[in-house]
Amino acid sequence: MIELEDKYADIRPYNDDEVATSLKRLIDDNAFIDVIAKYNLPRILSAIPFVARPLIRQQLRKKWGQINSVEDVQNEVAKYLNKLVKRTTSEVTFSGLDKLDPNQAYLFISNHRDIVLDPALVNWGLFQHKMKTVRIAIGDNLLQRPYITELMRLNKSFIVKRSAKAPKEMLKALTQLSSYIYDSLTAGNSIWIAQKEGRAKDGVDQTDPALLKMLQLNGRKQKKEFGDYIKELKIVPVSISYQYEPCAIAKAKELYHKQHHGQYVKSVGEDIASIVEGFSSSKGHIHLAFGQPIESHCDSADELAKTIDKQIIDSFYLHPGNFIAGGCTEAVINKADAAKFAKRMDKVPEELKPLVLAMYAKPYHRKAEVNIKSCEH
The missing domain is CATH 3.40.1130 (Glycerol-3-phosphate (1)-acyltransferase)
Structure with a gap:
């Protein structure tokens, strides 16, 4: 082996046998510690490295001490x-x-x-x-x-x-x-x-x-x-x-x-x-x-x-958004799901909407194509 x-x-x-050493390298890596601080500490603390880094390192040593x-x-x-x-x-x-x-x-x-x-x-x-x-x-x-x-x-x-x-x-x-x-x-x-x-x-x-x-x-x-x-x-x-x-x-x-x-x-x-x-x-x-x-x-x-x-x-697995974007009128789409999808699409910049809708539509259309081909055979 x-x-x-x-x-x-x-x-x-x-x-x-390499796990403990790798974890030590991570704890010693300032760039890694700063990323952890950014997403886990209040902004005012994470912006002060000499305060944030020792705090994060102490927490990680305690948390990862038993991982071997x-x-x-x-x-x-x-x-x-x-x-x-x-x-x-x-x-x-x-x-x-x-x-x-x-x-x-x-x-x-x-x-x-x-x-x-x-x-x-x-x-x-x-x-x-x-x-x-x-x-x-x-x-x-x-x-x-x-x-x-x-x-x-x-x-x-x-x-x-x-x-x-x-x-x-x-x-x-x-x-x-x-x-x-x-x-x-x-x-x-x-x-x-x-x-x-x-x-x-x-x-x-x-x-x-x-x-x-x-x-x-x-x-x-x-x-x-x-x-x-x-x-x-x-x-x-x-x-x-x-x-x-x-x-x-x-x-x-x-x-x-x-x-x-x-x-x-x-x-x-x-x-x-x-x-x-x-x-x-x-x-x-x-x-x-x-x-x-x-x-x-x-x-x-x-x-x-x-x-x-x-x-x-x-x-x-087709979700409501796939049916909606695919233009399917037969599927029974829950009104709440349709509203959630519409709300999500409202956040998409206008020029990008056709591309995002296509992302959702494509699986619906391809599934239909595959089923048609299967019927033909």
Whole structure:
């Protein structure tokens, strides 16, 4: 096991024996302490570092003094998530988990609407059902500060090297990633990865075949056919549906900017702001639908992508906003829900409203398209 872990030392999550040292680094990091102070202390205190920092450090040493393992960290995260769910959602529901084997490691591939909440809620569902939490794929573009790297690797995240640009460097990074995912699954550790790079800002949940080709790199090394190797990975599609789209206005601004200026360059710290907004904003009802492990024979990445997409679209839970934005007149929409959605849309700048409405409408229309195609066959 030591040899296996060392092989992935630069990308893997922390082991039990690294937890205490990582927590010490976090407590010693002024940037991290200042962020904690900003969100937990009165403004007048958080603005005075020589007062705020010792207070926060004292609290953290007391709180984290008994944390010495990855499981301890997961239990702390579960407590935080429990508070977050109570504070920012009306309810979080799950389907399909009862049909999964708690002793089996799965590769969960989900749609992606929120940077950190998506995998956190997958873990929340597994934790509630007494199943092992997942190892989480996270892009190195998010690791802009040392304390973020510490927090992510403490919380069972492994690093996807998106910053690799040269072809040889990219291939090396992707091959290592492919191998790490396979070895994790073989060792009994489930994995979460988004169906494509970046969040679905336009409401289109679509699997990128390039992701699936990356998974096969290790299979190719083992001289296994695509379909045979993919079956070994026990892929389970997951469909995450938020009543109120996290960071909807920020996503729409990015799309609007791309439409009118050709490209959008994120400012420093923008992703961190999105993470904070995702955690703190009201999200209404959230549903996570866990699909069936893919056992049908898929001979290509494109075929597998379509199979994953069908499960994600089919099981996507439509909220009142999806029906309203989709122009559905048949669904019985509760007046109170319709009023809440209208009130939410009132806060959206006029020029962004079509883009935000499209985010909500797209799942409704795609589900209808999938059902029509299924009828034709």
